[in-house]
Amino acid sequence: MVAVTSELEMRRDPRRWWALGALVACLLVLGFDLTILNVALPTIAGELGATTGEQQWTADAYVVVLAALMLPAGLLGDRFGRRRALIAGLVLFLLGSVAGALADDVATVVAARAAMGVGAALVMPLSLSVLPSLFAPDERTKAIAAVSAASALGLPLGPIVGGWLLDHFWWGSVFLINIPMALIGIVACLLLLPETRDPHAPRVDPVSAALTVTGLGTLVYAVIEAPHRGWADPSTLGSLLGGTALITALVLRERKAARPMLDLTLLARRDFLLNTLTATLVMFVLSGLMFVLPPYLQTVLGNDALGTGVRMLPLMGGLLVAAKASAPVVARYGPRAAIGGGLVVLSFAALLGSRTEAGSAYGFVALWLSLAGLGFGFAVVPAMDTALGTLPPERAGSGSGLLMTVRQMGSALGIALLGSLLAGRYADRLATGALAAGDADTARESVVAAHLVAERLGEPGLASAADTAYVQGMGVILVVCAVAALLTALAALALLPARPEPGGSLPGGPADPPDGRQ
CATH class of the missing domain: 1.20.5 (Single alpha-helices involved in coiled-coils or other helix-helix interfaces)
Structure with a gap:
């Protein structure tokens, strides 16, 4: 095993900033893959014949596996070596990306995305765990901020990068972008990262x-x-x-369990529980919207893949603006006001968006997308900060792991539930009585499939009817989001304290080891 230098030398090693750059690149590409495939879904539906359900699995396979394995994967790295686990995760992510790029059927794409989720589950939590071994406390805040920013920046860049790739290459190119990033990360881990572990971490059950x-x-x-x-x-x-x-x-x-992987005793603190549920709901809605928007922008409005990615920027632009502006709002009015206000704005934006019609101008869509992004940012950033801020320092590791896991579960269920509701509404509202049974079944699978059938049969009326049915289904989704956000806002304003207490002791349960692992 590679010899480990003294802790002080590791933290002042001039190569630490290069190592941080490699980690940032890795997390950027992991963020890409939460959204980059969304703009490719209409193309996959057209070229591989993917139904709406199969498109949901294509998007969800990565998120479900990531959410389910994040805690056990992080614990494996803690116990057996974080650098070793990071390299293994990046190798799995690379192999899954190669398989996805070469896939010629939907089942292979779903399997490749699942393999990428396994790799991401190793990389995402351990990228934070290695920072204490690289940076002294006076530099660690900057390092954590860089890693967190990389994860967030991948979300808005994903549709843009994916759209550009689809306009210039075949749909599998959205997987190829991962390969050079993963290779850079593997080489950087081998050359720049010290091996660290935590022998006191809970065993993987x-x-x-x-x-x-x-x-x-x-x-x-x-x-x-x-x-x-x-x-x-x-x-x-x-x-x-x-x-x-x-x-x-x-x-x-x-x-x-004496030392559980999923430390449920953390939920005994009401502030942590309520803020975690709030952040999870916001991710539930965000992931659902990121799934239903690309077919509308690309198929209904007729944009190409790059144009679809660009037209999703108002949502992410509002999110990034609010993420930066939320700190002074919280400082002046408290997190309860920021979270409640953000959820109210989100509810209004979703209700406004439910008025979208097939012939609506994009300016109207950009307006409610911007408002939705603002609502997301003002709700989720203070909720996450407050949730972790209410925990004692020795529970920060298990608390952040639990919060990240529950958030990813919210994302997976958002795609599943809202996507399924949309699929059901679309199929019910699409009139296909004049079509042969086979063509009617195909048209009801997705709006993309309906356009392909309409083009083949020379029936422009079918494409128009499919657009209307899809937009009506999307309107139902947005009403559901509006009601959910408003109910959550009322609960937050009624139950959250104006100023949460700082972290203190928690009832029962194991404490994290004092090595600062995240």
Whole structure:
């Protein structure tokens, strides 16, 4: 094993900034992959014949696996070597990207995205864990800010990069962008990162990890397949009951564990619980919108892939503006006011967006997207900061892990639930009585499929009807988002304290080791 220099020498090693740059590049590409594929979904639907459900799986496979494996993957790195785990994660991410670029069917794309999720689950939490070994406390804040900014910046850049690639290359190129980034990260880890571990970290419980993966995956499967099979279908009901039972078994097992992977005792602090739920809801809505918007912008409005990515910028622009402006608002009025106000703005933006029609000008869409981004930023940033700020320092590691895991679960369920509701509404509202049975079934699969059928049959009226049906379904989604955001705003204003107490002792449960791992 590579010899480890003294802690002080590691933290003052001039190569530490190069190592940080490599970590930033890795996290930037992980952020890309949360959104970059969204603009490619209409293209995949057209070239591979992916139904709406298969598009949901293509987007969700990465997020579900990432959410389910983040905690156990982080603990593996803590116990057996963080640099070693980072390299393994980047290798898996690279191999999954190669498989995705070469795929010629939807099943292979979904499998490749799942493999990338396994790699990302190793990289994302451990990229923060290695910072204390590289930087002294006076530099660590800047390093953490750079890593956090890279993760956030990947979200708005994903659709832009994906759109440019799709305009110049084939759809598989959205996977190829990951390969040079992953290679840079692997070389940087080998040459620049010291090996660190935490022998006091909780052991990885294979049973709990298996319950997390199968429970969440079964629930997402039920939600995605329900519009096609029906909610009363035995397989749907069985999957819902099975997934619920598996998650319940996970909770019961973790509550009895001496040092659990998922430290549920953290939820005993009301401030942490409420702010975590708020951040999760915001990610639920954001992920759902990022799924339903590209087909509207690309297929209904007729933009190319790059134009679709550019037209999603108002949402991310509002989010980034609010993320920066939220700090002075919180300092003056408190996090409760910022979170509640952000959710109210989000609710209004979603309600305004529900008035969008197939013939609406893009200026109207850009308006409500900008407002939605502002609402997102003012709600999620103070909620996350407050959630972690209410914890004692020795619980910051397990608290951040729990928060990240629950947020990713919210993203996965947002794509599944809102995407399934959209698929059901679209299929119900698309009139296909004049079509042959096979063509009618194909048109009901997605708005992209309907346009392909209309072009093949020379039926422009079918394309117009599909656009109207899709926009009506999107309007229902936005109304659901508006109601959910408003109810959450009322709960936050009624239940959150104006000024949360700083972190203190928590009832029971294990404490994090004092090495500052994140």
